Amino acid sequence: MSELVTPSQTVGPYFSMRLPWPEGPYVVPEDAPGAVTIFGRLYDGAGDPVPDGLIETWQADPAGRFAHPDDPRGPVPDGDQAFRGFGRCPTGHDGSWKIVTRKPGPLPSGDGRTQAPHLDVSVFARGALDRSVTRLYFPDETTANTSDPVLQTVPAGRRHTLIAVPAGPGLLRFDICLQGDHETVFFDL
Amino acid sequence: MSVSEQGLLVPDSGEFDLPVYAKPEPGNHPPLDFPGYRSTALRHPRQPLVVLPQRLTEVTGPLLGDGLITMGDADLTTQHAGEPQGQRIIVFGQVRDSGGRPVPDTLLEIWQTNAAGRYRHTREHHPAPLDPNFTGTGRAITDAGGRYRFITIQPGSYPWGNHRNAWRPAHIHFSLFGRAFTQRLVTQMYFPGDPLLAFDPIYNSVPDERARGRMVAEFSLDDTQPEWALAYRFDIVLRGPAATIFEEPHE
Numbered sequence: 001m002s003e004l005v006t007p008s009q010t011v012g013p014y015f016s017m018r019l020p021w022p023e024g025p026y027v028v029p030e031d032a033p034g035a036v037t038i039f040g041r042l043y044d045g046a047g048d049p050v051p052d053g054l055i056e057t058w059q060a061d062p063a064g065r066f067a068h069p070d071d072p073r074g075p076v077p078d079g080d081q082a083f084r085g086f087g088r089c090p091t092g093h094d095g096s097w098k099i100v101t102r103k104p105g106p107l108p109s110g111d112g113r114t115q116a117p118h119l120d121v122s123v124f125a126r127g128a129l130d131r132s133v134t135r136l137y138f139p140d141e142t143t144a145n146t147s148d149p150v151l152q153t154v155p156a157g158r159r160h161t162l163i164a165v166p167a168g169p170g171l172l173r174f175d176i177c178l179q180g181d182h183e184t185v186f187f188d189l
Numbered sequence: 190m191s192v193s194e195q196g197l198l199v200p201d202s203g204e205f206d207l208p209v210y211a212k213p214e215p216g217n218h219p220p221l222d223f224p225g226y227r228s229t230a231l232r233h234p235r236q237p238l239v240v241l242p243q244r245l246t247e248v249t250g251p252l253l254g255d256g257l258i259t260m261g262d263a264d265l266t267t268q269h270a271g272e273p274q275g276q277r278i279i280v281f282g283q284v285r286d287s288g289g290r291p292v293p294d295t296l297l298e299i300w301q302t303n304a305a306g307r308y309r310h311t312r313e314h315h316p317a318p319l320d321p322n323f324t325g326t327g328r329a330i331t332d333a334g335g336r337y338r339f340i341t342i343q344p345g346s347y348p349w350g351n352h353r354n355a356w357r358p359a360h361i362h363f364s365l366f367g368r369a370f371t372q373r374l375v376t377q378m379y380f381p382g383d384p385l386l387a388f389d390p391i392y393n394s395v396p397d398e399r400a401r402g403r404m405v406a407e408f409s410l411d412d413t414q415p416e417w418a419l420a421y422r423f424d425i426v427l428r429g430p431a432a433t434i435f436e437e438p439h440e
Contacts, residue, residue, distance in 0.1 A: 002211055002287040005426045006403045007395040008218050009377040010226075012362065014310045018300040018326040019364060021257075045231035052312075058250060058370050068249035070369070072205045086251035107245055112203040120246045120370050127228030129219035129394050131373065133241065154239050178232050186234045187241035189371055 008130040013052050015124070016090050020054075024088035027057070027101035034062065038136065038164060038172045039098035042091045042123065045179030049095025053125035055176070057099050057136070059085040059118070064105030091125075103138060109149050116144035116151065123176060132186045136174050137163045158185050207248045210371040211287060211431040216397035225390035227351055243371060250369045253296040254330045263329040265301075265341040273323035275304025275342035277418040280378070280406065284335045284365065286429030291335030292372075298364040299339060300326045306345025306359075315347045340418065346385055358385035358392060365425060372427040379405045380421070 011019070028035050038057075042050040060066055061083040065076045076083075087099035104117045119136040137145050145151055151159055161184045164172035176184050221233035241247065261267055266277060284292040302308050302325060305317040309324055325344075329337045344359045360377040367373065379386060386392050386405070395401045403426065412420035 002429060002432065003285075003289065003426050004217055004397065004400045004403055005213050005287050005428055006374060006376050007400050008374060009362075009391060009394075009404070011364075011375050013312060014300060014308045015362065015364075015375075017308065017310055017324075018298050018328075018362075045235075048231075050232070056373075058246060060246065066245060066249040068252065068368075070208055070248050071245060072207070084251060084253075086253070108203055108205075109244055110205050110207055115244065115246075118246065122370075122373060124375060125232055127226070127230075127232040129221055129223060129226065129229060129391070131375070132221070132234060135241075150241060150244075158236070179235055183234055183236050185236070186238050188238035189241045189243070189247060 010126060010129050011054060011124045013126045015054060020088065020090045025097075025099050027059075027085060027087045027099060028083070030100050032102070034102045035100055036103055036170050036172060037098055037100050038119075038174055039096065039167070040174040040176060041095040042097065042125070043095060043175065043177045043180070043182075047180060049093075050091055050125050050178065051093045051095060053091040053095070053097075053123060055087075055089050055091065055097045055099070056122040056124070057085075057087040057101070057119045058122075059101065059120065060104040060107050061085060062102050062105050064107035064117075106144055111149075113149050114144070114147070116141050116148035118148075118150075121176070123178070125178070128178075132178065133189050134176065134184050134186050135162050139163055139166050139172070154185050161185050207243065207245065208369070209243060209431040210248070210369065210428040213428065214397070217395070217400045219394035219396070223390065223394045226394060247370045250366055250372065252294065252368065253366060254294055257296065258328050258330055263327055263337075263339050265323065265325065265327045265339065268324055269322040271322040273303065273320050273342050275320075275323075277340070278343050279338065279340055279412060279414065279418050279420040280361065280423055281336070281338040281412065281420065282423040282425060284331050284337065284367075284425045284427065286367070286372070286427050288429035290429065291331070291333075292367055292427060293331055293333045293335055295331050295335075295368065296366055297329045297331070297337050298326075299328075299341075299361050301341065301344040301361040302347060302359075304342050304345055306347035317345070317347065343380075343419075351390065356385050356388075358383040358389050363425065365427065367427040374425070374427055376425070377404060378423045381405055381408055
């Protein structure tokens with residue numbers, strides 16, 4: 001018999017009193033080898049920037065592994081322990097956010113297939129009673145993206161909303177639209 | 190184990206079992222589109238959600254805590270030179286999953302108004318006094334039994350402009366990670382007997398009345414400290430394992 005869970009409620013307008021921390025956007029330092037800066041804006045259904053949102057990212061390490069007891073492949077090798085693939089960034093007055101990280105490796109789906117490198121993304125905001133969950137994929141992984149078991153289930157005409165856009169060396173742009181003509185694909189987790 | 194084409198260490202079959210987190214029942218969480226809370230109008234997806242299977246990224250999550258917590262983070266009444274104004278309270282409870290298992294070593298982050306109903310935030314314009322001795326934010330980590338404990342001040346109510354004469358019931362914001370991306374939760378804790386609960390669209394956005402009740406703390410005279418502070422128990426239930434037909438029988 002399972003219990004009801006505690007319901008979600010909005011983060012409200014004042015979460016920045018507590019939730020952001022200075023190193024939050026830096027999964028790795030900006031000058032780390034292989035560092036990539038993912039940046040973008042968060043928009044509402046009117047196309048206006050959302051200035052009171054919070055973006056969180058979670059991802060595998062560059063070898064496609066997690067330093068977590070439920071990764072059945074066992075502990076990550078020594079030396080990779082420092083990588084903790086969690087990023088958190090509040091949006092600015094113009095809806096902007098950024099996460100500095102390293103690209104994750106591809107990872108097994110558990111059913112014999114392989115998932116393309118990806119980040120899981122949570123979007124919180126005033127006016128959002130629950131988080132919205134999306135995924136970010138990488139534009140230089142065309143082949144892996146084509147066979148990714150999750151992307152394959154997304155309507156073809158909307159897949160592009162999940163793929164970051166190259167924006168210069170070490171830079172990727174990923175805008176998130178909560179609603180509207182360019183609405184990002186969100187997931188039921 | 191073998192090494193795949195991508196250089197990954199994978200079980201030989203490439204197939205493995207992962208924990209499965211149960212989907213909350215319908216009505217347990219609020220809808221993203223809730224007209225009573227006006228700001229949801231432009232901030233909810235209109236396209237159908239795509240089902241995301243729970244794979245490695247979803248069943249793992251950041252195990253935060255080390256280095257984030259310092260002494261005093263869980264006592265919001267001792268973060269300044271003097272004592273804050275207001276009613277001192279103890280807020281404590283257990284974090285567990287829907288299967289009843291305690292969730293140990295998990296980070297809780299809280300934020301709230303001061304006793305006068307004022308947040309310490311630059312966008313806050315409610316004409317109630319700031320308290321120089323109260324910031325209104327805290328952190329704690331659950332112990333091995335999933336338990337946590339904060340000492341703080343009873344927060345106040347404040348107007349929020351959603352509709353005529355709109356006042357939020359007193360509440361404390363809680364943010365939790367659990368052990369997996371699927372368990373991430375941001376919620377609010379309310380106080381028993383608050384007359385504003387009946388009128389609050391955010392609280393009432395949760396369709397299931399029993400689930401709404403999960404957000405209301407329970408006054409505990411047993412844990413109230415004589416001559417010092419009232420106590421409220423607030424247990425938090427995160428998503429837990431889905432029931433499987435292969436479950437071992439319990440004695």
